[in-house]
Amino acid sequence: VEAAKLGAVGVIIRSVTHALDNNPHTGATRYDSTVTKIPAMAMSTMDAEWLSALLKKEKGVQLFMKQDCKQYPDVPSYNVIGELRGTEFPNEIITAGGHLDSWDLAEGAHDDGTGCMQSIEVIRSLKAMGIKPRRTIRAVMFMNEENGLRGGNAYAEAAKKATNEKHIFAVESDAGGFGAVTLGISGKPEQLEKAKSWAGLVRPYGVYQITDGGGGADIGPLRPLGTVMCGVNPGSQRYFDHHHAPNDTFETVHKRELEQGALSMAAICWLVSEYGL
Amino acid sequence: VEAAKLGAVGVIIRSVTHALDNNPHTGATRYDSTVTKIPAMAMSTMDAEWLSALLKKEKGVQLFMKQDCKQYPDVPSYNVIGELRGTEFPNEIITAGGHLDSWDLAEGAHDDGTGCMQSIEVIRSLKAMGIKPRRTIRAVMFMNEENGLRGGNAYAEAAKKATNEKHIFAVESDAGGFGAVTLGISGKPEQLEKAKSWAGLVRPYGVYQITDGGGGADIGPLRPLGTVMCGVNPGSQRYFDHHHAPNDTFETVHKRELEQGALSMAAICWLVSEYGL
Numbered sequence: 420v421e422a423a424k425l426g427a428v429g430v431i432i433r434s435v436t437h438a439l440d441n442n443p444h445t446g447a448t449r450y451d452s453t454v455t456k457i458p459a460m461a462m463s464t465m466d467a468e469w470l471s472a473l474l475k476k477e478k479g480v481q482l483f484m485k486q487d488c489k490q491y492p493d494v495p496s497y498n499v500i501g502e503l504r505g506t507e508f509p510n511e512i513i514t515a516g517g518h519l520d521s522w523d524l525a526e527g528a529h530d531d532g533t534g535c536m537q538s539i540e541v542i543r544s545l546k547a548m549g550i551k552p553r554r555t556i557r558a559v560m561f562m563n564e565e566n567g568l569r570g571g572n573a574y575a576e577a578a579k580k581a582t583n584e585k586h587i588f589a590v591e592s593d594a595g596g597f598g599a600v601t602l603g604i605s606g607k608p609e610q611l612e613k614a615k616s617w618a619g620l621v622r623p624y625g626v627y628q629i630t631d632g633g634g635g636a637d638i639g640p641l642r643p644l645g646t647v648m649c650g651v652n653p654g655s656q657r658y659f660d661h662h663h664a665p666n667d668t669f670e671t672v673h674k675r676e677l678e679q680g681a682l683s684m685a686a687i688c689w690l691v692s693e694y695g696l
Numbered sequence: 697v698e699a700a701k702l703g704a705v706g707v708i709i710r711s712v713t714h715a716l717d718n719n720p721h722t723g724a725t726r727y728d729s730t731v732t733k734i735p736a737m738a739m740s741t742m743d744a745e746w747l748s749a750l751l752k753k754e755k756g757v758q759l760f761m762k763q764d765c766k767q768y769p770d771v772p773s774y775n776v777i778g779e780l781r782g783t784e785f786p787n788e789i790i791t792a793g794g795h796l797d798s799w800d801l802a803e804g805a806h807d808d809g810t811g812c813m814q815s816i817e818v819i820r821s822l823k824a825m826g827i828k829p830r831r832t833i834r835a836v837m838f839m840n841e842e843n844g845l846r847g848g849n850a851y852a853e854a855a856k857k858a859t860n861e862k863h864i865f866a867v868e869s870d871a872g873g874f875g876a877v878t879l880g881i882s883g884k885p886e887q888l889e890k891a892k893s894w895a896g897l898v899r900p901y902g903v904y905q906i907t908d909g910g911g912g913a914d915i916g917p918l919r920p921l922g923t924v925m926c927g928v929n930p931g932s933q934r935y936f937d938h939h940h941a942p943n944d945t946f947e948t949v950h951k952r953e954l955e956q957g958a959l960s961m962a963a964i965c966w967l968v969s970e971y972g973l
């Protein structure tokens with residue numbers, strides 16, 4: 420938008436990543452209806468370094484842009500949901516989620532295959548331990564997070580209409596399958612205080628803090644219903660090596676880190692199920 | 697020792713690692729002079745699974761052991777030391793260390809090439825920022841940690857003799873170059889309390905806690921001198937994938953994690969240099 424205002428015919432950005440490599444990182448562009456739409460691209464950090472050096476060294480550098488990406492018409496799709504019904508308060512819903520869709524240039528292993536698997540693992544691990552939660556715990560794989568939060572919005576709309584459901588808590592894993600070092604919580608001060616009182620229970624598993632502020636894109640639309648939000652926060656060093664890039668692939672996921680993140684989600688869901696929030 | 701007491705002719709252990717792969721992990725064996733010495737080996741976890749299945753399935757399984765490892769005579773070697781002299785209290789020494797030696801079956805990138813590089817980086821980064829520490833900060837690459845702490849012992853011996861040196865603090869990175877999530881401190885209660893008061897300064901960089909208890913093998917011999925000990929603790933999920941194994945290689949080190957660990961060491965060294973402990 421800013422480039423178009425200045426008369427640019429197109430815009431190329433250096434990929435937003437910590438890594439110096441040859442992978443361009445994709446993403447969405449927001450246009451402004453009052454300004455001419457111009458094509459936008461991202462280049463890899465290595466290419467950006469090279470282009471920058473060239474621009475400093477030579478005059479009259481020319482660059483040719485060609486794109487063939489396009490937006491297809493909407494088609495129906497679905498969130499995928501599984502749940503363990505609560506034994507005492509089945510109408511109080513705890514949601515553990517990730518999103519099913521990914522960008523087309525890779526598998527989307529970390530964004531957000533791992534979040535989906537971790538959400539399923541919340542249910543599987545509680546079942547495997549024979550735990551019957553007091554409140555209902557739901558694993559939700561949200562559809563179409565990347566292009567408009569359609570699944571998250573549809574889930575919240577359904578939650579609003581379901582007068583027999585009270586959505587008390589939702590946790591999302593959408594920051595890479597690198598385990599959890601903190602859990603971030605957004606809620607009322609007394610809810611945050613209660614969640615923080617559980618910190619000692621998860622610390623031995625490498626979840627060092629329960630902190631103020633957190634959530635996720637897909638669960639965000641539940642917020643106006645008074646749902647307490649929670650985000651699984653891994654260490655931040657590696658996610659943007661893979662985020663929206665061709666190397667967001669299965670082999671870059673570490674099994675134990677994936678499991679540790681999943682069990683952190685399971686722990687916080689079980690605690691809320693057992694003690695409320 | 698326990699197997700020999702029971703009449704075993706040799707012992708083979710499942711490699712002590714979290715990973716399920718084909719890499720045997722080496723290490724040292726401690727013998728007892730009152731018991732017959734028997735050969736000891738480690739096998740990969742995949743091989744151990746296979747052997748275990750075979751032993752359950754078949755009777756009369758035979759296993760052939762052959763070793764050609766041996767202990768060579770001692771030769772002189774050296775710790776490698778660089779320092780920034782303190783401007784106000786040059787005789788108060790802060791040691792940041794890792795160890796130079798590694799097992800022969802790999803490069804020893806995480807054990808402990810990364811600790812050496814991080815120790816050098818403590819000095820380099822402070823110099824690059826133009827910081828002149830009040831106390832002396834020393835980067836020490838200890839020799840022969842793996843077979844008897846020879847470098848660590850020699851350094852502590854020299855420290856005892858150097859009556860003009862007061863070794864107030866030592867930090868070691870020898871748990872893999874995966875960054876730092878906590879710093880563990882061993883010292884008097886008031887020293888720990890003072891160190892913990894700095895927690896808010898390092899938290900924004902992903903060092904979530906300063907905790908009670910920590911140190912490192914090489915700096916350990918300084919402990920009787922009253923030196924406060926500190927260990928750099930990364931997340932524990934990945935180190936034992938590589939520890940003492942053929943895949944402890946350079947390409948498994950993540951640049952930003954390595955840097956984050958180094959700068960955590962630099963931060964704690966600078967804080968001790970500036971404010972004492």
